[in-house]
Amino acid sequence: MKKPYSEKAMEHFLNPKNMGEIDDADGIGEVGNPKCGDLMTIYIKVKDGTIEDMRFKTLGCAAAIATSDMICEMAKGKKIEEALKITFQDLVDELGSLPAPKVHCADLAQRGLKAAVKSYESKK
Amino acid sequence: MSKKIYLDNASTTPVEKEVLKEMIPYFSEKFGNPSSIHGLGQEAKVAIDKSRKKIANFLGCDSEEVIFTGSATEANNIFIRGVLGSFENPHVITSAIEHDAVLKTVKKSGVDYTVLKVDEDGFVNPEDLKKKIKKETVLVSVMYANNEIGTIEPIKRIGEMIEKENEGRDRKILFHTDAAQAAGYLSCNVDELGVDGLTLSGHKIYGPKGVGVLYKGSSVNMRPIIYGGGQEEGLRSGTYNTPLIVGMAKAVELIKEKNKKEKTEELRDYLIREVLKIKDASLNGPKKSRLPNNTNFSFQGAEGESLVMILDQEGISTSTGSACSSKTLEPSHVLKAIGLKDLQAHSSLRVSLGRKTTKKDLDKFLAVLKEAVERLRKISGR
Numbered sequence: 001m002k003k004p005y006s007e008k009a010m011e012h013f014l015n016p017k018n019m020g021e022i023d024d025a026d027g028i029g030e031v032g033n034p035k036c037g038d039l040m041t042i043y044i045k046v047k048d049g050t051i052e053d054m055r056f057k058t059l060g061c062a063a064a065i066a067t068s069d070m071i072c073e074m075a076k077g078k079k080i081e082e083a084l085k086i087t088f089q090d091l092v093d094e095l096g097s098l099p100a101p102k103v104h105c106a107d108l109a110q111r112g113l114k115a116a117v118k119s120y121e122s123k124k
Numbered sequence: 125m126s127k128k129i130y131l132d133n134a135s136t137t138p139v140e141k142e143v144l145k146e147m148i149p150y151f152s153e154k155f156g157n158p159s160s161i162h163g164l165g166q167e168a169k170v171a172i173d174k175s176r177k178k179i180a181n182f183l184g185c186d187s188e189e190v191i192f193t194g195s196a197t198e199a200n201n202i203f204i205r206g207v208l209g210s211f212e213n214p215h216v217i218t219s220a221i222e223h224d225a226v227l228k229t230v231k232k233s234g235v236d237y238t239v240l241k242v243d244e245d246g247f248v249n250p251e252d253l254k255k256k257i258k259k260e261t262v263l264v265s266v267m268y269a270n271n272e273i274g275t276i277e278p279i280k281r282i283g284e285m286i287e288k289e290n291e292g293r294d295r296k297i298l299f300h301t302d303a304a305q306a307a308g309y310l311s312c313n314v315d316e317l318g319v320d321g322l323t324l325s326g327h328k329i330y331g332p333k334g335v336g337v338l339y340k341g342s343s344v345n346m347r348p349i350i351y352g353g354g355q356e357e358g359l360r361s362g363t364y365n366t367p368l369i370v371g372m373a374k375a376v377e378l379i380k381e382k383n384k385k386e387k388t389e390e391l392r393d394y395l396i397r398e399v400l401k402i403k404d405a406s407l408n409g410p411k412k413s414r415l416p417n418n419t420n421f422s423f424q425g426a427e428g429e430s431l432v433m434i435l436d437q438e439g440i441s442t443s444t445g446s447a448c449s450s451k452t453l454e455p456s457h458v459l460k461a462i463g464l465k466d467l468q469a470h471s472s473l474r475v476s477l478g479r480k481t482t483k484k485d486l487d488k489f490l491a492v493l494k495e496a497v498e499r500l501r502k503i504s505g506r
């Protein structure tokens with residue numbers, strides 16, 4: 001039987017590497033999950049259009065935490081336009097598997113990044 | 125992995141050894157249909173009659189008033205829909221913290237209903253309830269003790285109030301209580317409680333899953349919701365499930381000997397004291413009149429389902445009322461009814477003790493809990 005959470009997802013949930021704030025962040029995105037009431041904040045540091053650093057703070061389920069961590073990992077080092085192309089499916093694929101009702105949590109991570117980019121661009 | 129610590133006894137309990145032993149012969153050896161007239165059938169019938177007697181003893185009622193069902197949910201449905209279906213234009217009152225087996229049944233019944241508010245500890249106020257009674261009211265259903273926050277409702281007082289109300293009424297009001305959570309620790313004598321209907325569950329009291337009991341006072345008229353062979357006075361057709369019925373009765377019989385109320389209360393109070401030492405931790409539900417085995421907390425900045433999962437990693441089973449863990453992504457209706465904000469409900473953790481729970485288990489749990497809360501607060505930054 002397939003486990004609801006893959007081992008990789010569990011690892012990102014239990015030991016996220018990218019949590020925390022960036023003090024001098026260039027963009028901060030705050031999003032909430034209207035469905036379950038979860039909160040996520042994404043911080044980005046941008047240099048020459050590339051996401052140099054990215055961190056998160058998430059109050060949410062294991063899927064929300066794991067996808068937050070994963071999107072940081074995947075977006076770091078990418079050009080902003082490229083990073084914005086990461087879909088929630090990419091996140092789910094990369095993590096292995098998430099329980100079906102949890103797919104919307106991956107969506108939250110993607111929206112968090114978008115919001116951070118928007119705040120960065122509005123500051124430019 | 126080290127020993128598993130099971131702290132989700134409000135969800136379900138394991139079948140007690142003695143219970144299983146009683147059940148086993150009725151699967152393959154004494155498998156007769158109790159409705160058959162031959163020896164094998166009669167042997168099973170005797171077992172069912174004896175079981176019924178045991179339950180009647182526990183409830184302080186007649187054997188004829190005991191109906192075996194497939195679950196507590198089914199018992200609630202049979203009673204509520206059965207009663208409502210036998211009146212013209214009925215009205216029913218229930219509480220906002222009922223289990224869905226009652227709340228949804230009432231809401232879907234298609235009749236006029238009132239859902240009574242509870243206070244911040246989950247208590248129903250009998251006076252408030254009285255005010256909701258109408259000329260059309262035929263049924264009141266209030267749970268004996270809540271499954272999430274452990275509130276023990278004043279069933280006896282409600283029963284007395286209804287009895288008084290009934291004195292001058294044409295339409296007598298029937299009173300039902302779901303005692304699925306209460307049965308392990310509280311007296312279920314139906315006369316003392318003043319109820320006309322009462323529900324029990326097998327698997328919450330170390331009996332098997334798939335069996336429940338409905339007490340139905342002999343004077344209650346109701347309509348069946350399941351039709352068939354006419355078992356259980358026509359109210360619950362379906363071949364008798366002898367092993368489960370025998371197991372249910374044995375489980376009820378063992379309650380007195382096995383459930384240590386005082387000891388459990390002590391452990392509960394110890395747990396509450398220790399957990400509340402954690403910063404920004406709060407207790408959900410009452411301090412007094414609380415089920416001996418129930419605790420429920422909120423930890424600001426730590427989401428409940430994540431907590432449950434971290435605890436599970438360490439072999440500790442608990443549960444949460446967080447929206448994240450529910451199929452509908454709605455937070456627990458019970459926590460909302462006692463006035464918790466969505467975010468507080470979001471960070472709730474229910475820890476329910478059982479017969480086997482020791483202080484050592486709780487200490488291990490506390491250590492893991494503290495670390496888990498800290499870790500999740502770091503991640504959430506709240």
Ligand code: FES
Nearest residue numbers: 036060061105448
């Ligand atoms: S964050 Fe609530 S369900 Fe995932």
